[in-house]
Amino acid sequence: xxxxxxxxxxxxxxxxxxxxxxxxxxxxxxxxxxxxxxxxxxxxxxxxxxxxxxxxxxxxxxxxxxxxxxxxxxxxxxxxxxxxxxxxxxxxxxxxxxxxxxxxxxxxxxxxxxxxxxxxxxxxxxxxxxxxxxxxxxxxxxxxxxxxxxxxxxxxxxxxxxxxxxxxxxxxxxxxxxxxxxxxxxxxxxxxxxxxxxxxxxxxxxxxxxxxxxxxxxxxxxxxxxxxxxxxxxxxxxxxxxxxxxxxxxxxxxxxxxxxxxxxxxxxxxxxxxxxxxxxxxxxxxxxxxxxxxxx
Numbered sequence: 493x494x495x496x497x498x499x500x501x502x503x504x505x506x507x508x509x510x511x512x513x514x515x516x517x518x519x520x521x522x523x524x525x526x527x528x529x530x531x532x533x534x535x536x537x538x539x540x541x542x543x544x545x546x547x548x549x550x551x552x553x554x555x556x557x558x559x560x561x562x563x564x565x566x567x568x569x570x571x572x573x574x575x576x577x578x579x580x581x582x583x584x585x586x587x588x589x590x591x592x593x594x595x596x597x598x599x600x601x602x603x604x605x606x607x608x609x610x611x612x613x614x615x616x617x618x619x620x621x622x623x624x625x626x627x628x629x630x631x632x633x634x635x636x637x638x639x640x641x642x643x644x645x646x647x648x649x650x651x652x653x654x655x656x657x658x659x660x661x662x663x664x665x666x667x668x669x670x671x672x673x674x675x676x677x678x679x680x681x682x683x684x685x686x687x688x689x690x691x692x693x694x695x696x697x698x699x700x701x702x703x704x705x706x707x708x709x710x711x712x713x714x715x716x717x718x719x720x721x722x723x724x725x726x727x728x729x730x731x732x733x734x735x736x737x738x739x740x741x742x743x744x745x746x747x748x749x750x751x752x753x754x755x756x757x758x759x760x761x762x763x764x765x766x767x768x769x770x771x772x773x774x775x776x777x778x779x780x781x782x783x784x785x786x787x788x
Contacts, residue, residue, distance in 0.1 A: 497555065501562060508535075509548045510562075516555035517543070518562060528565045531591040557583040564588070564596040575603045578616045585624060605632045615643045618661070619651035622788045634661060634784045638668055638735040657786055664784045665734065671778045672730035672738075676723055677707045681774045682767075693763045698755035716756065722746035722764075734779065736772035743768060 494511075496502045497518040506519035525532035541548040551558065561584050563573040575581050581604060588596040603609060604617050604626075610633060618633035620626075637643070642665060643651075648658055675681060686694075695713050702713075703720035715723075722742055729738040743764060750760035 512555040512558045529591040529593045560584050616651045619653040660786045667782045668734040672734040676727040700753045718749035739768045
């Protein structure tokens with residue numbers, strides 16, 4: 493049974509009605525639509541239906557999609573609607589492109605890569621970006637996906653990620669993981685970027701056991717055992733998620749082990765925070781040099 497849309501799309505002074513696919517009537521103003529869409533600007537009248545003396549335009553979108561789409565078109569006094577559901581994102585984006593609503597499309601694209609949406613749905617955002625040819629958003633989403641474990645087959649199926657993009661994403665993650673492992677195994681970058689306080693702490697004698705691992709030999713000094721264990725654990729974490737967040741996954745545990753040493757107990761936390769910050773910046777730098785090879 494037909495029904496009326498919620499405010500502000502039930503205004504008695506409206507001069508045109510849009511009917512959704514599920515028979516909800518949106519009473520809107522032609523001038524509002526014309527300012528945002530060449531499709532609606534070109535509509536003069538409907539030959540199909542009239543209601544209360546107004547043209548009724550049948551559209552293929554459902555009422556939920558139309559409600560969100562039209563809220564993007566209405567005055568600034570009405571805030572942009574929240575886009576939290578992936579189906580809403582895709583359907584509103586498709587409608588905005590269909591009706592030539594360039595401003596709405598741009599705002600939806602910005603919403604797609606906003607942290608509130610992207611950080612929890614990077615693979616889904618990547619899939620949507622690929623389907624609609626949005627290369628900048630696709631690359632941003634691919635990089636954000638590194639903060640999560642590799643997507644499962646179920647996620648790939650649900651998001652309908654194209655096979656060529658899946659392969660590109662697998663290759664991209666592999667290259668990023670390799671770059672992260674190289675930073676763990678070769679500390680030349682640390683020698684170039686460390687502070688004097690870190691150098692002093694590193695070479696300072698303390699009761700801690702050292703670990704004779706040549707990967708971590710720096711300034712002729714082997715690392716403390718708890719530090720080497722942290723690096724081994726972090727290397728595994730970076731294999732799963734090659735991103736800066738992986739560097740802090742085992743940080744608290746490492747600092748806890750360091751507290752067993754009366755010398756490390758005083759400085760370990762500050763030095764490790766400094767170290768992981770430097771490590772994260774170097775990791776970001778090398779990953780930024782790795783390209784995602786996609787054709788969309």
